[in-house]
Amino acid sequence: MNEPHQRTDVAIVGGGMAGASLALMLSHFCPQLRVVLLEQSALTDAAASVRLPSFDTRATAIAAGSLQLFQQLGLWPALREYSAPIQRIQVSDRGQAFGACLAAGEQQWAGFEGMLGAVIENAALGPILHSALADTSVKLVAPAQVTTVCMGARGASLRWRAGEEYAERRLTAGLLVVADGVDSPLCRQLGIEIDTVKYQQRALVTTVGLQRDHSGVAHERFTADGPMALLPLPQRDGLYRAALVWVCGQQDAEALCALSERQRLQQAQRAFGWRAGRFVRMGSLQAYPLSLSLAREQWRRNVVLIGNCAHFLHPVAGQGFNLTLRDCYGLAQAMAGERPVQGSSSQLQRLAAYGRGRRLDQQLTVGFSDRIPALFAASNPVLQGLRQMGMLGLTLVPPLRTAFVRQAAGFGL
C-alpha cells in the first residue's frame, strides 16, 4: 500500500468483529472481489487484537446459526477450542414462581447437535478472525485510520493515515463498507443520520469463578434493576468459569465498580441468586453504556453499513453480533458473482436486494432486544402477570418453545 493512490472493489473501514467477519465472508463467497480492510489500530500480534473495542474482556454468545456460518468459513475447529457450548438457557424472573428452560430438543442443527450456541471470550475471537484473514486474499492494512471519505462517480475515495505517520494515503473503492462501530464518525461525514435512544443503563461485564460446573447452562435472569446473563465459559486452571453481564442503572454501576472483589461477589450473588451455585471469584467490572442506535440508511449507492454503526442493540439477548453475522452473510450472497463496477445500476440493485432481504430479521431482532428489558423491569402487576404467562407458555406449549429456540439459535421464527 505504498503507492500514492490505489483502487479496490471493496474497502471495509473497521477491523472489529463486524469488519473482520465480513472480510472473511467476502473472501469465501465472493473470491472475484478485491477486498481491503482498514483498521486504525496496529495489529502486530495476537495481543494487539485484544486492544480493539470488539475484542476486549467481554465474551460473546454465538448462536448455532452463526456457528454454522463460521463452520462454512472453516473457523469452527479454532473457535471450539476456546468456547463453551450452550446446551440450555434458563430464563427466570426474580421473585416470581415460573421460569422457562430452553433446550435444543427436537431442533438439531447439523454439526451442532444438542447445542443452542457457544460462548467465546472476545480476546480469543479477535486473534482467530485476524489470523484467518492472513490465509485469504483480503489486504489487511493496519494501522490505517480513515480520515476522510468522498463519494464520487467512481465510488468512494478514502484518505487514511498510518499510526503516528501523518502522510496521508489514498484509496478508491467501488463499494465502501462502513464498520467503524457505534457513534460512527464516517456516517457523520457521509451525512447518514443515526437515531439513538439512551437506556440510562450500564452493562457491567466480568468473569465469575463458580464453585460447581455450569453444565452448559446459560442463565437469563430478570430483576427489577435490570437483566443479568451468566454465560458458560471453558474451565481455566481448574476453575469453573462463567461470563457475567449485569445490567443496572448508571449510579448503581459506578458504586458497584468501586467495590472490592469480596463485596462485588456478595452483591452479585444477592442479585443473581443461587441457580448457578456459589460465586467464588470475580474479576473487575467493565462498564458499557447502553443505547439503541439505528442508522436511518443502511445502504446507498456505493456504500453499506455493517455492525454497530448500522444497529447497536441492548445486549440482553446476546443478539448484536449474531444479527451482524447474518447481515454479513446476506451481503456476501448479494455480492456473489459480480464485481462492483463503480456506480453500476447492478450494484445498486444488489444492495437494494440485500436491504430488503435483511429488513424482517433486523426488525424482529431489534424489537425483541429493545422491548424485553422494559417488559421485565416493569413492576406493574398486569405486566408481571403477562411475563409469568409467557414463561408458562414457553414451558407448556411446544410450538411456542420451538419458535423461541429457533429465534435464540439464530434461525428466525
Ligand SMILES: Cc1cc2nc3c(=O)[nH]c(=O)nc-3n(C[C@H](O)[C@H](O)[C@H](O)COP(=O)(O)OP(=O)(O)OC[C@H]3O[C@@H](n4cnc5c(N)ncnc54)[C@H](O)[C@@H]3O)c2cc1C
Ligand atoms: C456488554 C455487551 C455484550 C454483548 N454480548 C453479545 C453477545 O453475547 N452476543 C452477540 O451477538 N452480541 C453481543 N454484543 C454485541 C457485539 O459486541 C457487537 O455486535 C460487536 O461489538 C460489533 O462490533 P463492530 O465491529 O461493529 O464495532 P467495534 O467493535 O466498535 O469495531 C469498530 C472497529 O473500527 C475501528 N475504527 C473506528 N474508526 C476507524 C477509522 N476511522 N479508520 C479505521 N478503523 C476505524 C475501531 O478501531 C474498531 O476496531 C454485546 C455488546 C455489549 C456492549
